Amino acid sequence: MNRLLACTLFIFAVIVTAASCFNKGMSEGALPKNVSYNFHIRPILSDKCFKCHGPDAGHREAGLRLDLADSAYAPLRDTKGAFAIVPGKPELSELIKRISSTDSAIVMPTPESHLGALSEYEIDLFKKWIKQGAKYEPHWAFTAPVKAPLPEVKNKKWVKNEIDRFILAKLEEEGLEPNDEADKERLLKRVSFDLTGLPPSIELMDRFLADKSDAAYENMVNALLQLPQYGEKMAVHWMDVARYADSYGYQDDNIRTQWPWRDWVIYAFNKNIPYDEFITWQVAGDLLPQATKENILATGFFRNHKYTEEGGVIDEEYRIEYLIDKTKTFTKGILGITIECAQCHDHKYDPFSQKDYYSLLAFFNNTKEKGFEGDVTASQPAKNPVLTITAEDRKNLLNYINSKDTNALMVSVMGELDTLRKTYVLNRGVYDQPGVEVQASAVKAVMKFDTAKFPRNRLGLAKWTVDRNNPLTARVFVNQVWQEFFGKGLVKTSGDFGMQGELPSHPELLDWLAVDFMENGWDIKRLVKQIVTSAAYRQSAKVTQQHLQKDPENIYLARSPRQRLKAEFIRDMYLSCSGLLVRTIGGASVKPYQPKGIWEAASSGRGVLATYRQDHNEALYRRGLYNFIKLTVPPPNMIMFDASNRDQCEVKRLKTNTPLQALIMMNDPAVLEASRVLAQQLLGEQSTVEEKINKAFRLIICRQPSATEKKIVKAYYDEQLQLFQLNKLNAAVTLKVGEYPLNKQLNAQQLAAVMKTINTIYNLEEAIVK
Template sequence: MNRLLTCTVLIVAAIATLVSCFNNSGNEETLPKNVSYNFHIRPILSDKCFKCHGPDASHREAGLRLDIADSAYAPLLNTKGAFAIVPGKPELSELIKRISSTDSTMVMPTPESHLGSLSEHEIALFKKWIKQGAKYEAHWAFTMPVKIPLPEVKDKEWVKNEIDRFILAKLEEKGLTPNEEADKERLLKRVSFDLTGLPPSLEMMDRFVADKSDVAYEKMVDALLQLPQYGEKIAVHWMDVARYADSYGYQDDNIRTQWPWRDWVIHAFNQNMPYDQFVTWQVAGDMLPDATKENILATGFFRNHKYTEEGGVIEEEYRIEYLIDKTKTFTKGILGITIECAQCHDHKYDPFSQKDYYSLLAFFNNTKEKGFEGDVGTSQPAKNPVLTITAEDRKHLLSYINAKDTNALTVSVMGERDTLRKTYLLNRGVYDQPADEVQPTAVKAVMKFDTVKFPRNRIGLAKWTVDKKNPLTARVFVNQVWQEFFGKGLVKTSGDFGMQGELPSHPELLDWLAVDFMENGWNVKRLVKQIVTSATYRQSGKVKDIHLKKDPENIYLARSPRQRLKAEFVRDMYLASSGLLIKTIGGASVKPYQPKGIWEAASSGRGVLATYRQDHNDALYRRGLYNFIKLTVPPPSMIMFDASNRDQCEVKRLKTNTPLQALIMMNDPAVLEASRVLAQQLLSERSTADEKISKAFRLIICRQPSATEKKILNEYYTEQLQLFQQNKLNAAVTIKVGEYPINKELNQQEVAALMKTINTVYNMEEAIVK
């Protein structure tokens, strides 16, 4: 009986302890020492409260704004004698009473809002914040970045540069230790793809592995940064931002020639043009004093959006659509904010009014472009205003533009009217419902637009954008560059630095990099080198149990993230490793292999793009970024690997994993052709089958195969060869793929067997992962 009583007491005590732990989940021990409005309170307000008590006046309840201190501290209109927040006194704050209430008629958020109630921990955060004075802070992204002193760390031996001090400090705080450095072969593959989008050559692999000096890696990074393929690699992201395509997107979806602008982007990155200049030229190059054709060409950035060629449309409606697109591209791609939400009403979460939106749009409202000018046809596939680039221009000023003939090229660019067009706020965003007139002004919540310093035109907008006091421009670009190497930015929502965006995982590092970037002349290559030479970047991708337990999403970077190559670089990988790749830089977009009938099924039957006319010879083997992009039917094999469809500005691609991706690597004619061509090349060499398979493995996977891998591949090759020799498989049918000539002097059964073996290597996950 005593034993039973003792057990009962212990069980009751255990239950009481569990209940106590649950009820005190928000106690002082689990709360931060200092509760920050920006990092603890504002995210809760944004999710639970701003819908009814935020910046949008048209949907505000009870006249209460909780996003600004003056309103939150003021007497409540509907509750006499009460205040939403009384600094220092949570017990007198109506907000605490409401969020803690169990009465459905009193509790906030209301059940009808479907926003959910606050957790005990969130309520405790509010209580402690108010007790500490309820201090409001300007949104972190709208305050100037500060370059704080580098944090102290325990493991100073691990640190390679300043980036590592910030990363390691956070790891040590979280009880994590970084991974060891990746082995040389995997590290070279990673940095080669990250800097050029191409696998390293065998000569590069051998040289790097043999170089035992302390500067071997840095020398390799410097060499890769000097290759012209670097500009092609980094241009892919900017083409997503700029929604670059080779057609107009609406109705007949006819052809256009914006590719000289793409060639300029590649050139600008290879020349390491400072980012502030890069942005200035694209925003207002045509308005610079004594603007050259290169300055004007850069403004093609704003002319990459869709255009209608449908008769009977309302011209003004589409002209406004084009302005809306420019505004969104500028704010999302360069400023990292979602101001397009204010097109129809004040922003619900960020301090952007509808007037702010149209004041910004006003900078683009004076362009010469029309809403509709008919089908321009093929003689001049560009919309006015256009820049004409002659053969003489390409010979001297614009030598980086790769044109096959001497014909003049036309590119859609920006151009200002001689007379000022008035801009109006549009009721509910409708083109034919003008309200109050507005003047060109940048977003004041980000940084004041000083009209003494900045003229009210695109030159002024460009100067405001790259002013070192602008808190967003450098932060946003540094974050996008970081995202290119680690798969996600220090701010995960790279297109939204506003109230609803994610908080930075390493805010001090982001700010330090942004300030350092500006202090060093907005030098993009320098920033890239800082990142790839850090110990953080060089880590092994090995996942340890403690990583999964403490940081499953790898937020704190105790290991290198495993990432699939972007769609363009999947193509580049198999072309380069097989020897098929044509490394010509720039030029008109090309049409490689594609399933029959796709364009025709989605076409109106009119225009030069009604039918897909595949290219031949060298054009079949150009890099992925040169694939022709028809907006209504983007390249299918690339879309399957999550390429941007270029329909609008995109700063971060989706990442999916579907069976269709595996089917492409198994069956795409381009992959099969690459397998055949590499097999032919290897069979032309004097080496054993084992040596041929090992070399193919190195070319594709970029490392030596293990003994087990060699055994499996050699056995598979032998098996397939026997099946072909026994006529159980047809070698002639197998190798008849692609337009690259078949080497008839080789044993076709050996070609087919080795081709299938190589295709197996291409289908390893590691082939398309860095």
């Protein structure tokens, strides 16, 4: 144990040292030939200066605003005859004097700000930038993307498509070489999980391995994209964006029926509805000319937020809360900006005023919904305005909605008042402190809201959002899709493309993909295929010493990232491998196994969700996407694997590694039941023990085990079988897990030994990693 600990600490120290050297090299290397405001100067200003000298007039010091050239070049108010920045003359620029000073009375940032002094490298950057003319640039994300020419590269044989030209150009610039392509087994596992959220079957593995043609991989990608499971996989991310849940939150946290909207999202991804249409319907489907029930159903997107059912609340207070939620979801999930920071005051870092915020909120202020309607009932499980979906609707137009019940379904959707409700800037964001009146208008710093083109309603907002000149919408979605496959976006802060967000690692690639996406009809499947057929995606995940030293965070993608599966897909994996998975698409959410008492401990004791009533039969084996999400108590086994708790819009999940994750894989009844059921299947086959273990390994790990792995796993099986035979382990107790019928015709001791062996394979790190 001591040797293992020492080895672990040594490896950790190497990684930390490498990361430190990498970060130092990134920030403290030679000065760039041409210093860019956007990529070199503005990030420093944002971190160190904008708090006191940025867009927020309420907190601006000395009347100096450094985010605008006119202000930065103007005479200083408090220092006569001085200028913060004199283009071409750093020696006359007060900014250089202040950031270089060691005098605590004049140094900037001030010691009291706790923002930290600038490094010598940063000071030299400012000097060179001013010497080169101190040229300001619009924020990169607020300028329309341009499709740059494909860069020239040396290693043309490595390139599979246009993406690779950009990736390889950066690698060659950094002196890095890309990895070779991953072996076919690992590559198939990766792309199968990425496109369907499920492991490949043994039949699929054998077919792919046997196909020696150059088109084998592309053919496999095409086949996976056509599977209905593709829509389910893509929907998981959109559920996070849309904060989908099966209850209303707050105190009583009662049940609601938004799942038909989820069925529509799955259908939309499978049908490959263009992204501009996908967004337009969700923002304003009810306002389309001759809107259909499908158009209206899509607007359930905005109605997934929490609702109170607590008596005595102030209706207007909660109505405003719902509008704030809609505004945040729209801006974070679709535009990738943090305008919610301007709810109470002008944004401190981005050019968003409080007036801008409430002008945007005004688009949602005309909805018919109330802050408080009373409790939901069995006959009215949705909040007004409601779309009623009849059995006839499901038979015809909405036939993708999976409901065996002939009763009408009710979904909360958007709906406009007949007369315009006035909107005001709220003082400090408080619902009952209205200030100046504002009209509906989108964020002008992003793109002008031209009322000649866009009406002042949600349909106008939708058109503005998907306009070809909008600089954010395509960029943000392309980045989110990239994040789904590589673990992080080309912009790491996928929910913040503003001043405080990370700069793109490959700005030309991001813009090229965004423009190409729009030029090709906002085709999501085409974008996905571009990414997964690139050489960059198909690389091995092996890490070399050069990688660790020069690029420990894999920013330049000289290797494929090694990522843990999302919580839903871990569940899907063990259910699929065991044969338990019910592949029915869509339908109401289900309640699988869950520790007793969790709901009850957090419940008010009222409503149909006061007690957890576990489902049975096929409902126990649905995909993780369909797990019932109660906002106050989300599924604990999913939350442990960093699933979103869905109480707000999330565009990127955290990644943690805790002992509780291992305990779930070892002890969760669903994992143990999957192990038992797969063991039953294997014992029912005419094969040797070695062949059974080999098949289980292939089903779960998705590759052939090595000779060493075979030996270790077989030895473990032999040991467990002996312990059961000697009654040192109890086979009956081991097998008594889950509701799936136990095959009592099989030898209990052998079955228990195979079950424990399979459970051990499930617990290999590689089982839940792609």
